[in-house]
Amino acid sequence: MRKQMVTAVIAAVLITSLGAEENKAEIQKGIKMPYMAFPMKQGKGMYSTKGKCNMCHSWGYVLNQGPQSKAFWRKKVIKMIDVFQAPIKNEDIDEVVEYLYKNYGNGKEN
Amino acid sequence: MLRRDFFKQAALIAGSAAVGSTTVDADTTTHPVDNRKVADIAFPQKRPLITYSDRPPLLETPREVFANPITPNDLFFVRWHMPMIPTYINPHYFSIKIDGEVEKPVKITVDSLKDDFEPVEITSVLQCGGNSRSAFHPTPGGIQWGPGAMGCAKWKGARLKDVLAKAGLKKGAAWIKFHGLEKPVYTKTDGFVRALELDKLHDKIIIAYEMNGEALPYLNGFPVRLILPGFYSDSWVKMLSNITVTGTKPKLHFMDHAYRVPDNECECETPDNLAAKTKPIEEMNVNSLIGYPTSGIQVKQGAKLIVRGVAFDGGHGIAKVEISTDGGTSWQKATLDDGTQGSYAYRSFRHTLMPKQAGTLSIMARATNTKGETQPFAEEVKWNRGGYKYNGIDEVTVEVIS
Numbered sequence: 001m002r003k004q005m006v007t008a009v010i011a012a013v014l015i016t017s018l019g020a021e022e023n024k025a026e027i028q029k030g031i032k033m034p035y036m037a038f039p040m041k042q043g044k045g046m047y048s049t050k051g052k053c054n055m056c057h058s059w060g061y062v063l064n065q066g067p068q069s070k071a072f073w074r075k076k077v078i079k080m081i082d083v084f085q086a087p088i089k090n091e092d093i094d095e096v097v098e099y100l101y102k103n104y105g106n107g108k109e110n
Numbered sequence: 111m112l113r114r115d116f117f118k119q120a121a122l123i124a125g126s127a128a129v130g131s132t133t134v135d136a137d138t139t140t141h142p143v144d145n146r147k148v149a150d151i152a153f154p155q156k157r158p159l160i161t162y163s164d165r166p167p168l169l170e171t172p173r174e175v176f177a178n179p180i181t182p183n184d185l186f187f188v189r190w191h192m193p194m195i196p197t198y199i200n201p202h203y204f205s206i207k208i209d210g211e212v213e214k215p216v217k218i219t220v221d222s223l224k225d226d227f228e229p230v231e232i233t234s235v236l237q238c239g240g241n242s243r244s245a246f247h248p249t250p251g252g253i254q255w256g257p258g259a260m261g262c263a264k265w266k267g268a269r270l271k272d273v274l275a276k277a278g279l280k281k282g283a284a285w286i287k288f289h290g291l292e293k294p295v296y297t298k299t300d301g302f303v304r305a306l307e308l309d310k311l312h313d314k315i316i317i318a319y320e321m322n323g324e325a326l327p328y329l330n331g332f333p334v335r336l337i338l339p340g341f342y343s344d345s346w347v348k349m350l351s352n353i354t355v356t357g358t359k360p361k362l363h364f365m366d367h368a369y370r371v372p373d374n375e376c377e378c379e380t381p382d383n384l385a386a387k388t389k390p391i392e393e394m395n396v397n398s399l400i401g402y403p404t405s406g407i408q409v410k411q412g413a414k415l416i417v418r419g420v421a422f423d424g425g426h427g428i429a430k431v432e433i434s435t436d437g438g439t440s441w442q443k444a445t446l447d448d449g450t451q452g453s454y455a456y457r458s459f460r461h462t463l464m465p466k467q468a469g470t471l472s473i474m475a476r477a478t479n480t481k482g483e484t485q486p487f488a489e490e491v492k493w494n495r496g497g498y499k500y501n502g503i504d505e506v507t508v509e510v511i512s
Contacts, residue, residue, distance in 0.1 A: 030198025031154035031328045036164035056295050057193055060163035064254050072249065085298035
């Protein structure tokens with residue numbers, strides 16, 4: 001599976017501009033989506049957070065937010081649970097928030 | 111005063127938004143994060159773009175592309191909400207199902223869309239409601255886009271009105287619900303479904319099967335997507351597979367909670383005092399972007415520098431674009447293109463400068479539409495919790511060398 005993705009990545013990089021013919025070929029065969037690594041910072045709670053936060057979307061979503069306060073990350077985790085039904089148990093919220101704040105925090109509580 | 115050394119703060123990699131709440135006061139607006147670099151991986155049918163996520167794909171178009179009024183398909187931004195997106199669709203099998211409050215539920219294939227309906231062509235801007243969201247502080251919910259979550263293409267398709275007529279609307283019909291093939295991973299998450307009030311249906315809303323003379327790229331919604339000229343792209347449903355007509359307003363997460371702004375005069379609020387009533391973002395406000403030069407490049411003193419960019423609004427049309435090189439104190443009119451692409455398209459502008467002094471040169475662009483609506487300075491744009499509708503005056507800063 002992973003190998004297939006890597007091949008797709010290489011193929012995609014070689015294409016710099018698409019002409020009508022290539023476009024047609026893509027339509028007939030479909031596309032292969034590349035895999036992109038959005039590495040997580042090592043630290044306490046990483047594995048647990050990985051399982052919980054990478055289920056519905058890439059870690060890129062988190063990186064894109066930039067450094068944020070603890071309150072921001074807490075609200076974001078709660079939004080995932082309340083709005084998108086993320087299956088995260090109440091007792092696991094704090095560990096995820098701590099990990100996010102410790103590694104992607106801006107030093108502010110609020 | 112209004113100038114800001116913003117690009118020093120700009121992130122060089124797409125992954126991180128350097129302008130975080132640590133560097134900027136709460137409840138202020140700046141320029142959005144600029145100068146993020148494109149990724150080294152290209153997505154299918156795309157050149158490398160600024161990449162925030164691969165699952166679902168979130169790709170932003172770099173600034174220099176906006177030196178031209180048509181955005182090529184392989185440089186066009188990409189925004190999906192759900193990670194499960196088909197990577198193969200047989201266009202001869204694919205169909206759009208139309209049901210609900212209709213006389214006769216029908217399935218319309220892409221071939222039928224092309225053969226049985228009058229083709230309509232329209233050049234229109236497609237812009238995410240959260241384009242430039244990274245300008246707002248504190249950080250609003252959503253993807254922290256720079257200014258390139260937009261593009262302009264020539265779309266060809268069939269009128270939604272004509273397609274609906276094939277099924278025949280019942281008397282009680284009031285809302286049209288749209289659903290594409292993207293799906294959440296977790297079945298309990300609400301799917302991305304949008305709805306349009308029947309009153310807002312007009313002749314320019316089409317179901318497009320062509321983009322700039324070719325089939326749509328998969329990542330822009332192959333084989334068909336909805337085109338709503340003048341409106342932000344939240345309802346431009348991609349891989350449009352289902353249209354359901356309803357008698358009452360459907361309850362939908364992505365209608366009721368996302369893509370809304372405060373329902374007040376300034377469409378603004380503060381983090382401590384959120385507006386009680388909100389409304390859908392819908393019509394785009396007046397906006398412009400400089401495509402050339404980009405920030406950080408060097409230009410020669412005394413040599414011609416042709417500033418180029420695009421301006422647009424929700425369809426009233428652009429009346430003028432002005433350029434300032436003194437931080438917004440004085441303005442000179444730029445030259446606009448002939449406008450033949452219509453009022454929903456990018457209006458390209460150009461303006462020749464002759465930098466006289468070596469050092470840093472700020473270039474600002476400000477568009478005004480035919481209703482007299484104009485862009486505020488970046489700092490004057492008011493905050494809203496979703497970070498929608500940013501339209502601050504654009505600014506790039508170049509180095510003039512002697």
